[in-house]
Structures are given as structure tokens and as C-alpha cells.
């Protein structure tokens with residue numbers, strides 16, 4: 001299977017002309033009543049509406065205590081306060097771009113975002129022991145846990161587990177919103193290969209241009225569903241609206257930002273777009289920002305093919321793919337000698 005055959009460009013995923021505009025801002029949905037056992041119909045209807053338009057929303061009433069996020073931010077601050085020589089040792093020992101501590105820099109070399117990322121399986125042995133078939137062992141790179149940072153591992157794993165609970169609840173709501181049985185996705189979420197990344201955006205130097213300065217370039221998320229918590233002095237996350245204008249997502253520490261990733265978009269044959277987003281720097285030179293993003297994926301061997309009800313006369317827009325193959329394609333692109341390929 002070639003990359004070209006399986007990857008549609010952004011235009012195919014975000015057909016602005018055929019989708020209604022969002023009615024301003026990023027919708028906020030209260031999950032509380034649903035999680036407490038109330039009739040899911042109102043929230044399902046709202047999710048169906050939002051996911052088939054801009055496909056970014058915020059949820060409140062998710063039941064995660066603020067302390068779960070605070071503990072991660074606190075430990076992450078301690079991680080970034082380590083001496084540079086120690087931090088330099090905390091990249092992925094396997095050369096995996098999404099494990100350990102990494103820093104994206106501006107062309108001038110100043111840090112734009114520090115990123116500490118882990119998978120919910122520590123390594124291949126842990127994944128296989130948990131029941132992942134052994135032929136997928138090479139999917140798993142090792143997590144990096146600097147033992148000198150007290151509380152990092154415990155807080156990150158707790159937060160990942162709690163955000164996974166919210167992700168699972170959303171997948172049930174997604175199934176309902178797509179007209180599928182509520183448990184449709186559950187068998188595919190028994191050994192999910194989800195990641196958590198803590199993004200830290202330091203203050204940026206003064207600049208002359210009035211153009212927005214990007215600290216995280218425009219992209220779509222490659223997974224199934226992203227659940228993100230944000231905090232900071234300014235709202236920097238921006239989502240590309242259906243008229244191509246950038247909409248800023250306000251910071252609400254009580255809310256989680258939810259967006260659809262490329263795999264969900266493939267599953268729905270583009271009914272639900274994987275929306276482009278980016279992070280812009282603050283207008284001043286002192287404000288900082290951080291986020292905790294969890295990228296939810298199903299089991300590594302889940303075959304993701306456009307679901308039959310969403311395949312129209314033009315046929316499926318995508319060939320089937322598994323997270324295993326999907327990640328291998330991303331890694332091949334990442335490791336390609338031509339940087340324009342990334």
C-alpha cells in the first residue's frame with residue numbers, strides 16, 4: 001500500500017464549500033448528564049451536528065478533577081527546569097519522534113514548543129503482556145521516564161487513563177451520532193495505542209511582522225480522536241473554520257477540547273472532517289501557554305475502512321488501513337531524507 005494511495009489531501013477532508021459554517025466560536029457541550037446516565041439524545045444530536053461541520057468542540061462536565069491536570073503541568077515544569085545536559089539525554093532512545101522530550105525550534109534556533117510524549121504501553125514487552133498480538137511488537141518504542149522528576153510518571157499515567165475514559169465515552173457518543181449501535185467501537189478499544197503529549201510554549205522574542213507567528217504549524221491530527229486540556233496566559237490554539245478563517249479556541253481550564261483525527265475522518269468517509277489547526281504565539285514577549293493532548297487510537301490491528309452507510313455513489317474515498325500501517329507510513333515520511341516530504 002503506498003502513501004499516495006491512502007492519503008487524501010486536506011481539500012478532500014475539508015470540503016469547505018459543501019459544509020455549513022459553524023455558528024461562530026467553538027461549541028461547548030456538557031457531558032455531565034450523559035455520564036450520569038441521562039438520555040444521551042440531546043448530546044448525540046449536538047455532536048452529530050458539530051462533527052459534520054467544523055469537528056472541533058469543547059466538553060465540560062467530563063469528571064476529571066483539576067488536580068489531575070495540575071499534577072502533570074507541575075511535573076512537566078520540573079522536567080523542563082532540569083539542566084540542559086540532563087534534558088539532552090531524554091530524547092527517544094529508539095529515535096521515535098513521539099516519545100520522550102523533544103523541542104521544535106524556529107529557523108533562528110529559539111524554542112517554539114517543548115514536547116514530552118508517552119504511549120500508554122511502556123514498550124513492546126508491556127504491550128504483548130497486555131494481549132497485543134506479538135506480530136505488532138515493533139510498533140512500540142520505549143517511553144522515557146526521567147526518574148529524577150518526582151511525580152512525572154504517576155501524574156502522566158493517571159491523566160492518560162482519565163482522558164482515555166473520556167475518549168471512550170466520546171466514542172460511544174460518536175457511534176450513536178453516526179447511527180451505529182452504541183457499542184460499535186468498543187471491541188476495537190480493548191488494547192488502544194493512545195499517546196499523551198505535554199506541549200509547553202515558552203515566551204517568544206519580539207518580532208517586526210504583524211503576521212501571526214506560529215509556535216505549532218498548521219496540521220491535522222493523525223489519530224482517531226484528540227482530547228486536549230489547555231492552560232496559559234493567552235489563547236493560542238486556532239482552528240480553521242469552514243470559510244478558511246482561523247477561529248481561536250478560548251482557554252477554559254474546566255473544559256477539554258475535542259477534535260476528530262484523520263482516522264475518524266477515513267472511517268466516516270469524510271462525513272466528519274479532520275480539521276486543520278495550529279498554535280500562534282502571544283502578541284507580547286512574556287505570555288506562555290501549555291497543553292496536555294491525548295491522541296486516541298483504537299487497537300493497533302483495527303481495520304479502518306469507510307463505514308458502509310457513508311459510502312456514496314463515488315465509492316469509498318480511502319483504502320482500509322490499520323493504526324499499525326498508518327504509523328509506519330508516518331514514520332517513513334518523518335525519516336525520509338527529503339524534509340519537504342514531512
Ligand SMILES: O=C(O)CCC(=O)C(=O)O
Pocket residue numbers: 197199216221228230237277278279290291293
Ligand atoms: O497545544 C495545543 O493547543 C495544540 C497542540 C496540537 O495541535 C497537537 O499536539 O497536535
Ligand SMILES: [Fe+2]
Pocket residue numbers: 219220221277
Ligand atoms: Fe494537533
